[in-house]
Structure formats: C-alpha cells, structure tokens
Amino acid sequence: MNHNTFRLPGQPLLIQSIFILALSVSYYIMPAQPAIWKAGVAKINITPDAPMWMAGYAARTSPSQGKIQDLWAKALALEDKDGTRSVLVTLDLVGLPKPISDEIRDLLKQELKLERSQIILNTSHTHSGPVLENALSDIYPLDDQEKRKVSEYSKTFPGKIKDLVVNAFNALQPAKLYSGNGVTRIAVNRRNNIERQLEIHTELEGPNDFAVPVIKVENPAGDLIAIAFGYACHPTVLDTTLWSGDYPGFAQIELEKAHPGAMAMFFQGAGADQNPMPRRSIPLARQYGRTLAAAVDRVLEERMTELEPVFTSDYQEIPLGINPPPTRAELTQYIDSMVPDGYQKRWAQHVRDRIDAGETFAPSYPFPVQAWKLGSQPIFTIGGETVSGYALQLxxxxxxxxxxxxxxxxxxxYIPTALILHEGGYEGCIAQQVYGLTGTWTYDTENQIISHLVEMGKKLGIPLPDHRIFETGK
Ligand SMILES: [Zn+2]
Structure with a gap:
C-alpha cells in the first residue's frame, strides 16, 4: 500500500497518519492464524461374508473356515493449507491387481478430482485375506463356484473403496501431523537365511530394512486421530484357513486398544525378501504385532517432527522391460519335466498356448512409482512386491x-534388484511365473526405478543429505 495516495475523506493529514499507523501496528500484533492441515479418517470391514478362497499360498486345499480377526480397508484423507488433497488407503489384502486399482483410482478421479499422484493404495500383503480377480490366478485350484465368488467379491470392491475415501474426506477436521522413524527386528532376510536351520544359527544375514516409519495425526487439542505405521516384512506368520491381518492385523488392534478413538493403519514397506521368523503360530503372530506396536509407541512418545501443512506429489508409470518368453521347445521341455498340476506347469502351458495362438508379447510393463512430500517428510512408493534393496538405496x-x-x-x-535377478531363485525368477508374467524383468529394472524416483525427489524439492566435498573432521 502507498500511504501517500490513501486519504480518508475530510480528515487532516496528521490524523490520517495516526490512523494508518494504528492500523499497521494492530496488523502486526494481531495473532496470526497458524496454517494447519485438515485430516479425516474412515474404515470399512472387508472380511468376506461367506467362506471364500484365501490368497497368498498355492498349497491351501479348501476355502476359509472362519476368522481370527476382521480384515479392514482404512483411509487417511488429508488437505494442506492451500486445499491440496491426498489420501492414503491401506488394505488387509495380499495385493491389488492393476485392473482393480485402476478402477478405484478412476472412481476417485470422477468423484473427488484426485489425480493418481494424490492417491496411495497400499496392501499389507497379508496371506490370510481373500483372492481377488486377476491376481495370482494361476496358483489357486479354483473350481467354477470358487471363481464366481472371487468375481463377485472383486466386482463390488472398487465402489466400496471409493465410498471409504469419500467418507474420510467428509470427516475432514483441523489437524496436526508428525512423522518419525523407529526400529524393530522381526524381519529376517529369507533369501540369505535357511528357515529350517534357524535353531543352529548364531548370526543372521541381511540385508534388511528394520525401520518403523510412523505418521501421527492429532486434532488441535492434542487427541490422536490416526496412527499410520509401516514395516517391511511379509505377513506370512500364518497359513491357516482363518481370515486375519497376520502380524500387522495384531499390531493395528494393539495400537487401537492402547489409543482409544484413534485409527491405526498399517502400510507394507519393501519387504518382499523378508519373512518373520520363526513363524506358523497364532501366538507368534500376536507377539510380532505387539512388538511392532511397541516400536510404534516408542516413536509416538519421543521421536516425532511436526510437518508443515504443505503437500506435493508426483506419479509415473515407467515402461519396465520384460524379457521375451522361453521358446516353444523350451516350454515343452519344462512342461514335460514338471509334476502334474503344479502352478509352474500351468503357467508354461498357458504361455505355450499363447505362442500357438500367434500372440506377441509386450516388451515392457507400465510400472507405478510415486513420491510424496508431506511437509518435510519424503515418502516414496513402488508397485509390486518390492525387495528391501530398493528401500535401502533410496x-x-x-x-x-x-x-x-x-x-x-x-x-x-516381485520386483528384484539386479543382484537378485543375477542370483535367480523365487524373487528373481520363479515368482514372475506365479504372477503370470511371460518373462523375467530386464536388468535395468533397478536402475529405472531408482533413477525415476531420484528425479521425482529432486522435482519435489526433497533435500539430499549434506554432502561436502571437504571433510570437516567431525
Ligand atoms: Zn509375497
């Protein structure tokens, strides 16, 4: 404002100057409204109503027979100080296939104008949830009736998740956000340690990502609204025919018990090469859940940074290379060497049928990578069953x-690193058959993913730690 040109009508200049001075002083001493987040939470029970086939293991021989605990879909909706929105959805499921994920995100675009960069759909990877359509279809021995149940459950799923997110945005209220990292050592690298020899090992081989990332959401009065927490390890303690969220399910229950009124939601990290060990008992699943919840509580109590209400994000689908399928002759040899009815044999028969039908195979797959900056907190997301090497590199x-x-x-x-591709084994090679891919990933997979995420990080202004060219002697 130019004071010389602003005159109150009919007042001498001196009085006007005093008036303007008083206005200016009152402007500077008036308490400024602190900029603040808005946050809303919602959850829905996604436990199937009737017995259904369970996802994650090829070896189950019957549908579900009850539950240990319910399965949940949970949403944390956020709005920053400028009204930019985002949502984290966590799901007690083994994984979301592309068609269902695309349908959910298309619905959210139509209904709430959310772009893909603003939406994270994370699955806990529990191996005690339901099978979805187009996900690992070759590995389960489903008859027509079981296929129909999977199809019916899958058909209504995207609409349910859209409603869940709408409900979370309808519940927006002023909020403060905090983030911090803890640690717990439940995860064991399953490639580099032999499970059946666990009793005789005195040391375990890595790599592992033992971090326990936590986001705390409070209302301005300091009441907890939500705890979003993660860990990088397969939820494969249990292989029963009872529905459960496995150790993350127990951790969520434990945290909600300890913090009444708050919603606890679990996101899976880059845990594709990690198993909880030892395993295969309900007391162990409960204990790992409690251990993880205790690690989260330690972060909540003493290790959090308040996050400015500023949100930026980026999302890309990068063309990840897929090698050509084996030749027809190689597939025939593979089929002849297999025991009857195994999933590897079924995979090879399908690929051979597709070759015989004259199909050409795509040399790449549109693979999702994403970056969020919540205040000062960087979050990187990767599709697929991501191995720990990606988290450690980032x-x-x-x-x-x-x-x-x-x-x-x-x-x-599975998304292997170059090293795991070289080594082969389940995560490097066999798992691509489990998921119905026609070839292995190409060797630039790791470079592609990391370099795209680094570029996204730079674009969002995620700072790199201080690297000095001179040693400071500290
Ligand atoms: Zn897995």
Missing part, C-alpha cells in the same frame, strides 16, 4: 528419514 540417497512403501497401486509381481 535411504542411502535421501537419508534414513525417508519412508519407502512397496506393494503400492499395482502389485504386478
């Missing part, structure tokens, strides 16, 4: 405060 680049989620937006298959 943390080496962006610092160990960064959060890395795997199993986000499209769980297309």
């Amino acid at each position: 943390k080496q680049i962006f610092g160990f405060k960064a959060f890395v989620m795997g199993y986000c937006n499209d769980v297309v298959s």
Whole structure:
C-alpha cells in the first residue's frame, strides 16, 4: 500500500497518519492464524461374508473356515493449507491387481478430482485375506463356484473403496501431523537365511530394512486421530484357513486398544525378501504385532517432527522391460519335466498356448512409482512386491528419514534388484511365473526405478543429505 495516495475523506493529514499507523501496528500484533492441515479418517470391514478362497499360498486345499480377526480397508484423507488433497488407503489384502486399482483410482478421479499422484493404495500383503480377480490366478485350484465368488467379491470392491475415501474426506477436521522413524527386528532376510536351520544359527544375514516409519495425526487439542505405521516384512506368520491381518492385523488392534478413538493403519514397506521368523503360530503372530506396536509407541512418545501443512506429489508409470518368453521347445521341455498340476506347469502351458495362438508379447510393463512430500517428510512408493534393496538405496540417497512403501497401486509381481535377478531363485525368477508374467524383468529394472524416483525427489524439492566435498573432521 502507498500511504501517500490513501486519504480518508475530510480528515487532516496528521490524523490520517495516526490512523494508518494504528492500523499497521494492530496488523502486526494481531495473532496470526497458524496454517494447519485438515485430516479425516474412515474404515470399512472387508472380511468376506461367506467362506471364500484365501490368497497368498498355492498349497491351501479348501476355502476359509472362519476368522481370527476382521480384515479392514482404512483411509487417511488429508488437505494442506492451500486445499491440496491426498489420501492414503491401506488394505488387509495380499495385493491389488492393476485392473482393480485402476478402477478405484478412476472412481476417485470422477468423484473427488484426485489425480493418481494424490492417491496411495497400499496392501499389507497379508496371506490370510481373500483372492481377488486377476491376481495370482494361476496358483489357486479354483473350481467354477470358487471363481464366481472371487468375481463377485472383486466386482463390488472398487465402489466400496471409493465410498471409504469419500467418507474420510467428509470427516475432514483441523489437524496436526508428525512423522518419525523407529526400529524393530522381526524381519529376517529369507533369501540369505535357511528357515529350517534357524535353531543352529548364531548370526543372521541381511540385508534388511528394520525401520518403523510412523505418521501421527492429532486434532488441535492434542487427541490422536490416526496412527499410520509401516514395516517391511511379509505377513506370512500364518497359513491357516482363518481370515486375519497376520502380524500387522495384531499390531493395528494393539495400537487401537492402547489409543482409544484413534485409527491405526498399517502400510507394507519393501519387504518382499523378508519373512518373520520363526513363524506358523497364532501366538507368534500376536507377539510380532505387539512388538511392532511397541516400536510404534516408542516413536509416538519421543521421536516425532511436526510437518508443515504443505503437500506435493508426483506419479509415473515407467515402461519396465520384460524379457521375451522361453521358446516353444523350451516350454515343452519344462512342461514335460514338471509334476502334474503344479502352478509352474500351468503357467508354461498357458504361455505355450499363447505362442500357438500367434500372440506377441509386450516388451515392457507400465510400472507405478510415486513420491510424496508431506511437509518435510519424503515418502516414496513402488508397485509390486518390492525387495528391501530398493528401500535401502533410496535411504542411502535421501537419508534414513525417508519412508519407502512397496506393494503400492499395482502389485504386478516381485520386483528384484539386479543382484537378485543375477542370483535367480523365487524373487528373481520363479515368482514372475506365479504372477503370470511371460518373462523375467530386464536388468535395468533397478536402475529405472531408482533413477525415476531420484528425479521425482529432486522435482519435489526433497533435500539430499549434506554432502561436502571437504571433510570437516567431525
Ligand atoms: Zn509375497
């Protein structure tokens, strides 16, 4: 404002100046409204009403026979100080296939104008949830009746998740956000340690990502609204025919018991090469859940940074290379060497049928990667069953405060590092058959994913830790 040109009508200049001075002083001493987040939460029970086939293991021989605990879909809706919206959805499911994920995100675009960059759909990877259509279809021995149940459950699922997110946005209220990292050592690298020899090992081989990332959401009075927390390890303690969220399910129950009124939601990290060990008992699943909840509580009590109400995000689908399928002759040899009715044999028969039908195979797959910046907190998300090497690399680049989620937006298959591709085995090779891919991932997979996420991080202004060219002697 130019004071010389502003005159109150009919007042001498001196009085006008005093008036303007008083206005200016009152402007500067008036308490400024602190900028604030808005947050809303919602959850829905996604436990199937009737017995249904359970996802994650090829070896089950019957549908579900009851439950240990319910399965949940939970949403944390956020709005920053400028009204930019985002939503984190966590699901007690083994994974979301692309068609269902795309349908959910299309509905959210129509209904709430949310872009894909603003939506994270993370699956816990519990191996005690229902089978979805187009997800690992080759590995389960489903008859027509079971297929129909899977189809019916899958058909209504996207609409349910859209309603869940709408409900979370309808519940928006002023909020403060905090983030921090803890640690717990439930995860064991399952590639580099032999489970049946666990009793005789005195040391365990890595790599692992033991971080426990936590986001705390409070209302302005300091009451907890939501606790979003993660860990990078397969929820494979249990392989029964009872529905459950496995150890993350127990951790969520434990935290909600300890913090009445708050919603606890679990997101899976880059845990594709990690198993909880030992395993296969309900007391162990409960104990790992409690241990994880205790690690979260330690973060809630003493290790959190308040996040400015500023949100930015980016999302891309990058063309990840897929090698050509084996030749017809190789497939025939493979089929002849297999025991009858195994999923590997079924996979090879399908691919051979597709070759015989004259199909050409896509040389790449549109693979989702995403970055969020919640205030100062970087979050990177990767599709597929992401191995720990990705989280460790991103943390080496962006610092160990960064959060890395795997199993986000499209769980297309395992995503090995170059090293795991070289080594082969389940995560490097066999799992691509389990998921119905026609070839293995190409060797630039790791470079592609990391380099795109680094570019996204730079674009969002995620700072790199201080790297000085001169040693400071500290
Ligand atoms: Zn898995």
